Amino acid sequence: MELKNNKILIADDEPDILEIIQFNLAAEGYTVYTAKNGDEAIESAKRYQPNLIILDVMMPGKTGIEVCNILRLQPVFDQTLIIFLTAMSDEKTEIEGLETGADDYLTKPISPRVLVTKVNALFRRINKEDNGVLQAGDIQIDRERYLIIHKGEELLLARKEFELLALLASKPGKVFLRNEILNQVWGTEVIVGDRTIDVHIRKIRQKLGLDCIKTVKGVGYKFEL
Amino acid sequence: MELKNNKILIADDEPDILEIIQFNLAAEGYTVYTAKNGDEAIESAKRYQPNLIILDVMMPGKTGIEVCNILRLQPVFDQTLIIFLTAMSDEKTEIEGLETGADDYLTKPISPRVLVTKVNALFRRINKEDNGVLQAGDIQIDRERYLIIHKGEELLLARKEFELLALLASKPGKVFLRNEILNQVWGTEVIVGDRTIDVHIRKIRQKLGLDCIKTVKGVGYKFEL
DNA sequence: TCGGGTTATTATCAAATTGTTAACGGAAAC
């Protein structure tokens, strides 16, 4: 049903727990990496750039909280989800963890079903494109079928046009800087001129027939109603 | 978005890289200093007290990591952001750097766009006021959507007007000297006459229809109520 | 009240930014 192209890193010093979690998440379709201690976790995190990191708090060497603190220092891990595994009702730890910016907790012993549920819930929250369809105003953006639906009519956009519109519509109202647009739609490697964006914007406006993309001069573009 | 009164020091022994980085960051409105080796870097850092230091790891004399360690010893550089430039995927160095307290990494070859994005992101993290809504009296300043909301009505300001108002409203009551305003909104590079500020103030007053910007004769302007 | 210094206002011009169109090369489709 879903394309779970999400990477998860698990760090725990107990091999049994590691295996249970790995098995259950892999069965859900996630790509799972493991680490046996804090240092391994940091290394793996940097290498694989996982979307979610599950950290045991009690680990030899660096604790989960220390790992979290170190990772959060880097913007790369700004958006990364982090879940802590704690021994039962360790309130002090929870408070401490909260401050380091964890997204959720799990207390041992772990129920595989609870785990999977929480993980799914977290990702659902992040990937708004839940069922592949992004709703913005009366416009539907179907990522899976790569088309726009406006008032029942299906509209076919070219790839770049589609991605550009999808980006803008992903946060209605937000002004996207030209830089942001280039990064998200064209990637960081390619170098294209500034006019390129304009031309694509124009094509979208033309095909949509709606004035839903506003120009904010000197700043960028935004999608609005 | 253009509160870039930030100073950046770059240290690299390759003149080409130095120039590329300098050019791109200067274009973003940062004030940029350069150094050709570790010792120069330390000297410049002490002299200019930059907000961000970009250090090549491999440099003749002192390496970037050594420079970092030396600087971090002094409380003055406690809060200074540090980014390392490393050869491609040198994980060992990255781990080592992390421990010395770097804030981010860039791997060569450098993409100017990635560089600019990361630098902006770092500063945004420090100056948290960047996104989110700033509430001042019954006026909301929405940085993300780049508009002013007053009594439910959305008001569009030109870029400089917006930045200027955002600056004044960021500290209601505080009198901003003309110099401060110039530095914050126009940056230290650009040179504009004094009347320019007046004109922008006037436009804001006009568009807002409110008397919320007070003149403090001989001193500057302040935002109030 | 007058004068010096400062700010307000206005119109104007230059520069920056974006819009538009056409055209070209290349990839994909036929």
Add this chain to the structure above:
DNA sequence: GTTTCCGTTAACAATTTGATAATAACCCGA
């Protein structure tokens, strides 16, 4: 092997913005 479509660019038009100059209005103290 054509043909079509896409992405990009260049060139130019249109628009908006920002800076300045010139002038009026203001405030304060002498």
